[in-house]
Amino acid sequence: MARQLKRFQLAFLALVFLALPDSRMAEAAETKTGSAGSERTQPYVTTSAVNVRSGPGTQHKIVAKIEPDTKINVAVNENGWLKVISTKGNPPGYIDEKFAKPLGVPVARVASSVQGLYTTTADTVVREGPGLHYKTVAPIAKDKTVEVVGSQGNWLKVQSRHGRPPGYIEKRFTRPGAE
Numbered sequence: 001m002a003r004q005l006k007r008f009q010l011a012f013l014a015l016v017f018l019a020l021p022d023s024r025m026a027e028a029a030e031t032k033t034g035s036a037g038s039e040r041t042q043p044y045v046t047t048s049a050v051n052v053r054s055g056p057g058t059q060h061k062i063v064a065k066i067e068p069d070t071k072i073n074v075a076v077n078e079n080g081w082l083k084v085i086s087t088k089g090n091p092p093g094y095i096d097e098k099f100a101k102p103l104g105v106p107v108a109r110v111a112s113s114v115q116g117l118y119t120t121t122a123d124t125v126v127r128e129g130p131g132l133h134y135k136t137v138a139p140i141a142k143d144k145t146v147e148v149v150g151s152q153g154n155w156l157k158v159q160s161r162h163g164r165p166p167g168y169i170e171k172r173f174t175r176p177g178a179e
Contacts, residue, residue: 039092041107045070045101046095047099050066050096064093066084072100080098082097115148115149117147117148118146120140121173121175124140130155140169152168155170156171
C-alpha cells in the first residue's frame, strides 16, 4: 500500500511538472503592471544603448536611457516606436524599434494617436471644419499650445479652452509637444 501511494505521489508530481507552462512561453505573454494599470506585454531585448522618450517620436523629451542587452516589456508598436512598460511602476516610455528585438512573438503595430498637446509653428486660424472652405472662428498665434482631440486628413481637431465647440487647424502649422 505504501509503495502504491509513493508511485501515485511521483506520478502526480510528474503530471503537475509537465502541465506547468514553459517559463519562456509564460514570460512571453505575461501581464505587467505599469503606472496606467495592467497591460499585456511581450519581452524584447535592447540591441544597443537607447534613449527612452515620453512619447512616440524624437520630438518627445528623453526620460531615461536603457543599456544594451537589457530585457524590456513592450506593450505595442506605435508606428515604429515601442511602448515600454516599467516593472518598477514608472510611467511608460517609448524607444525606436530599431534598438530592440523581440524574444518571442512581436507586439502588434498600430497607428499612433494624434491626441495630445501641440505647439503652433506659425500664426494660423481655427476653422469650423477640416478645410479652407470652412468659416474662420479664431486666430491662434505662433508658439501657442493647443489640445488636439482628433484629426481628419491634414487637419487637427482642437479643443477650445473657453468652452466653445472644437475647431480645426492645419497640421502643417503645428508640431507635437507643448512649449
